[in-house]
Amino acid sequence: MKNFRDIEQISxxxxxxxSLSESAQLESRLTSDPELGxxxxxxxxxxGLLRKMPARxxxxxxxxxxxxxxxxxxxxxxxSFFRLSTAIASVLLVLTFAANSLPRIGMGGAAAPVQSFATCNACGGGGSDTTGAPAATEAPAIQAPSMELVPAPTQAEPGASADSTRIGEAPTAEAQLQKEPEPESAPQDQSRVGAEALIPLTWQIILLVIGLGSAGIAFAIHQNARKKWS
Amino acid sequence: MDESALIHAAQNGDLDSFNTLILHYQDAVFHTALRILGDEDPAEDAAQEAFISAFRSLSTFRGGSFKAWLMRTVTNACYDELRRQKRRPTTPLEPETQDGDEMDSPRWLADPNMTPAERSEADELEHAVQHCLDALPTDFRTVVVLADIQGMDYSEVASAARVPLGTIKSRLARARLRLRECLRGFEELLPSSFRLEEERNS
Known part of the structure; x- marks a missing residue:
């Protein structure tokens, strides 16, 4: 067996x-070395076998x-123009919906504390009847003036120091009574704001028409180009 | 066929020009894939993949031998196919003999122009050579297929296989040496010229 260098040279x-010199050198070795030959x-x-393989x-x-x-x-x-206009119209349409729903969200957030305050008052008043001593001590302080509030203007002069404190509390209780209708008026405000949308419905319809129209035209152009192409 | 004009047109997206090139090279591409993979169906898939890949990467062709560039693409497709086969080995559905053994030389590939005896002999010789080719490592097989079966010169093979010229010489020598040893096992099938050498040596 010859070494690999010889095999490589023969190949x-x-x-x-x-090269010519390498070939001449190898040829002289081939004549003298039958194994190499x-x-x-x-x-x-x-x-030769590989070269004679049938070409498939x-x-x-x-x-x-x-x-x-x-x-x-x-x-x-x-x-591309119609595709762009479709995209723009779609984005604007979404934005109009977002813009119109924003005030509602804002009102919903602001109305919540008012309602909770109102319910809290109701809870405080109702709770005095059922709960223990601490609530009972506070309850007369609020309820007493309201009971004595009607004769208060007439009995103002004889009512000395004890009445003066009750009179001082009376306006706050009165104010609370006046504020009580507020929760009823809040939903009305809210519905008014909801009715007055930031972006009018007409604009939304226009944008929708533009978007759908552009999309339709773009689709038709694409289909036509494909038909011509195939 | 003005090859460079067709290539230029194909590079600009003209698919018809590229299809003209395909018609010119498809036999060589398929034959190369067949000899590397040793089976018709995967060779067909590899050839198709190679042409698709060639069209997509045609912009990377910077002149030189288009055949060598195409052969590089088909070689890569064959390597991908071999990797796929290794991941998911399959059992070929080859016809069986009456005893239930697989037939070594399927007759469905028969050429009607040859007599049955000639066909049988050619089939078996081809099968023997393909068997020896399949026994080679993939890198060696690729080089020997490109150089000896496709008749490409060393520089083209180096370009197609993306290896230096020296490596091509070395791989080719090793591949031929192994083939020579493998073919000795099919002595009775070999042509007289090959057998005479064997007899003289013994």
Whole structure:
């Protein structure tokens, strides 16, 4: 068995890849070394077998279609214009809805404390009847003035120091009584604000029409281009 | 066929020009894939993948031998196919003999122009050579297929296989050496020229 350097040289010699001097050197060795000569002949025969292998023809055509390579039909510039207008109209439409719903959200957030305050008052009043001593001590302080409030203006003069404190409390209780209708009026305000939308419905309809119209035209252009392309 | 004009047109997106190139090279591409993969169906898939990939990456072709560039693409497609086969090995549905064994040389590929005896001999010789090719490591097989079966010169093979010229020489020598040893096992099928050498050596 020859070393690999010899094998490599013989392989290159077969393909005519050696220089003239290298070829001459190898040829002189081939005549003097029969083993080397037989390696050359065997290798030539093996290469000959490979070269004689029947060339198989392609069983079908491998030609490509536009779909196979993902080619898209050339679209006119108007297509991108209509596509852009569809996108803009859609975004604006969404923004109008968002803008119109913002005041409602704002009112909903502001109304909540008022309602909770109102219910808290109701809880405080109701609680005095059922709960223990601390609540009971506070309850007369609020309820007593309201009971004595009606005769208060007439009995103002004899009512000395004890009345003066009750009179001092009376306006706060009165104010609370006056404020009580507020929760009833708040939903009315809210519904009024809801009715007065920031962006009128007409604009929303216009935007919707523009969006749908542009999308339809863009789709038609695309379909037409595809039909021409195929 | 003005190859460079067709390539230029295809680079500008003209699919018809590229299809003309495909028709010119499809036999060579398929045959290369068949010899590397050793089976028709995956060779067909690899050839199709190679052409699709070639069209998509045509902008990277910077001149030189288009055949070598195409062969690089099909070689890559074959490597991908071999990797896929390794991940998901399949059992080929080959025809069986009466005893239930698989037939070594399927007759459905028969060429009607040859006599049955000739066909049988050619089939078996081709099968033997393909068997020896399949026994080679993939890198060696690729080089020997490109150089000896496709008849490409060393620089083209180096360009297609993306390895230096020296590596091509070395791989080719090793591949031919292994083939020579493998083919000795099919002595009775080999042509007389090959057998005579064997007899003389013994």
């Amino acid at each position: 290159s010699y077969l393909d005519g890849q050696l 037989s390696v050359l002949k065997e290798m030539r025969a093996a290469r 023809r392609a069983p079908r055509n491998f030609t490509l279609t536009r779909k196979m390579v993902g080619l898209k039909p050339p679209l006119p510039q108007s297509y």
